[in-house]
Amino acid sequence: MVSAETELAEYGPLLNAIQSAVGDVPVLLALAREVGSKWPKPGDGQTGLLWELLASVASVDVAAGRVFEPHLDAQAILAQAGIHPAERAGVWGVFAAEGPGARLQAKSDGDDVLLSGAKPWCSLAPLLDRAVITAHAETGGRAAYAVDLRHPGVSCEEPAWVARGLREIPSGTVHFSQVPAVPLGGDGWxxxxxxxxxxxxxxxxxxxxxxxxxxxxxxxxxxxxxxxxxxxxxxxxxxxxxxxxxxxxxxxxxxxxxxxxxxxxxxxxxxxxxxxxxxxxxxxxxxxxxxxxxxxxxxxxxxxxxxxxxxxxxxxxxxxxxxxxxxxxxxxxxxxxxxxxxxxxxxxxxxxxxxx
Structure with a gap:
């Protein structure tokens, strides 16, 4: 990571804002959205600075790091897939976990792709705008898609989150019913x-x-x-x-x-x-x-x-x-x-x- 503290000096006000917002997830999400298009992306020449920033956020509050990291990762994934910055607006999550009894299927519908099924471990889904999500493709593999979590075909379970850690960041199952999705990079990408x-x-x-x-x-x-x-x-x-x-x-x-x-x-x-x-x-x-x-x-x-x-x-x-x-x-x-x-x-x- 970076060696000179001066390289992080400009981020002091942000870290102070995070400290003031500990436990207030909507405010933390707003801060993450604000920096999402400005922070470095991995592989672009400043990966060390990116990791230093993520570590600094988590050192202020681990849960804040858990809020920031998926949004920053989603922005990087979308950029790697060639998605225009204008289409990356809002607060994003990344949902790629699998679990027993939950399967998300992607099916073609003319020129469109529709998602149906369930996806487990979707942290903060009710508070997010969109997500990068993996689903089982018709070819048999798994592929990634960009999906609007505000679509009426999306419903979020209230998780029985009993953990003492990350209490403000519950992870529950999200259900999809014929929800349009944008393919990212093709099968296996x-x-x-x-x-x-x-x-x-x-x-x-x-x-x-x-x-x-x-x-x-x-x-x-x-x-x-x-x-x-x-x-x-x-x-x-x-x-x-x-x-x-x-x-x-x-x-x-x-x-x-x-x-x-x-x-x-x-x-x-x-x-x-x-x-x-x-x-x-x-x-x-x-x-x-x-x-x-x-x-x-x-x-x-x-x-x-x-x-x-x-x-x-x-x-x-x-x-x-x-x-x-x-x-x-x-x-x-x-x-x-x-x-x-x-x-x-x-x-x-x-x-x-x-x-x-």
């Missing part, structure tokens, strides 16, 4: 484009931003205790040192990966789901995404563990911002598929996609 991997790493930048905020709070708590005569013991210092080591190496890794993207080194699908599945030599967008997401997820979970063990139960019980951040981040990082993603990476590694 959504998953095979390198932008799919780049977007996944953008999510990891949000996770990392949340972990940095947790670490900063821990450092502040140790300094505050020292100011009252309670100097941190070796255990507390060791936890801070390990946290620093983990976060520094992870930030540097993402910065390097952003440079590779902007330099064109990660512009192929490399056996990504929906691609040709043939591993190549060296590395690829998808194998690097698996490494980056796995590395960040492990870093986040270790930082959460170190800080919560050393700070104890009091801030979880009585410090609302800290308790919210810990709960939000613990749920958000579960978007990583853990050993299943490592299994995918292992297959690519066995086929030669590694640098060692």
């Amino acid at each position: 959504y998953f095979s484009r390198p932008g799919f991997a780049w977007g996944g790493m953008g999510v990891a930048a949000c996770w990392l931003g949340g972990a940095v905020a947790v670490a900063r709070e821990y450092k502040v708590s140790l300094s505050a205790a020292a100011g009252t005569g309670r100097e941190p013991d070796q255990i507390a210092l060791a936890a801070l040192g390990e946290t620093d080591r983990i976060l520094t190496s992870t930030v540097q890794y993402l910065a390097r990966t952003a440079q590779l993207i902007d330099g064109g080194a990660l512009s192929d699908d490399g056996g990504q789901p929906g691609g040709d599945g043939t591993p190549g030599a060296g590395t690829s967008a998808w194998s690097e995404a698996l490494r980056a997401r796995g590395t960040v997820a492990a870093a986040v979970e270790r930082v959460l563990s170190l800080v919560s063990q050393n700070r104890g139960p009091a801030p979880l019980a009585f410090d609302e911002p800290y308790a919210k951040r810990m709960a939000d981040l613990a749920l958000y990082v579960r978007q990583h598929h853990a050993m299943r993603d490592d299994a995918q990476l292992g297959k690519l590694t066995l086929g030669g996609q590694h640098l060692w």
Whole structure:
């Protein structure tokens, strides 16, 4: 990511506005819409700055990062598909998850495409204008479409969202009945484009931003205790040192990966789901995404563990911002598929996609 704080200075007012809007999703969505056409897009030469911005938003409030990231990802997807900026207006989501008992089907109707069925895990759908959504095509594969969520054929379930984390961002099932949709890139394009991997790493930048905020709070708590005569013991210092080591190496890794993207080194699908599945030599967008997401997820979970063990139960019980951040981040990082993603990476590694 970026190295000079001056590169982020102009975004201070936005971050302050986000801080003031914590918990107010409509305001956060309006802020996301405002920056959607202005922020860099991955692969355009400023991927590191984009990830720094996403991490900075999530460091203010993890849930705000969860609001901003899908809209920014949708804008990038639409640009990659050649959709004119005038047609990218409004607040967007990206809905690509699948689930048992829910299937969204795309069918041709003359020159049009209509969507019918159900799509699970549609975060904030009732508050969004439009979405990039994947559906099963008539050819048997899956394809991406742009859809108007205000169409009368769209109905959103009220989810039974019992999570303590990301409480203001429930994810429910959306039902579609003969809803017109605009195809994006054709069958398989959504998953095979390198932008799919780049977007996944953008999510990891949000996770990392949340972990940095947790670490900063821990450092502040140790300094505050020292100011009252309670100097941190070796255990507390060791936890801070390990946290620093983990976060520094992870930030540097993402910065390097952003440079590779902007330099064109990660512009192929490399056996990504929906691609040709043939591993190549060296590395690829998808194998690097698996490494980056796995590395960040492990870093986040270790930082959460170190800080919560050393700070104890009091801030979880009585410090609302800290308790919210810990709960939000613990749920958000579960978007990583853990050993299943490592299994995918292992297959690519066995086929030669590694640098060692």
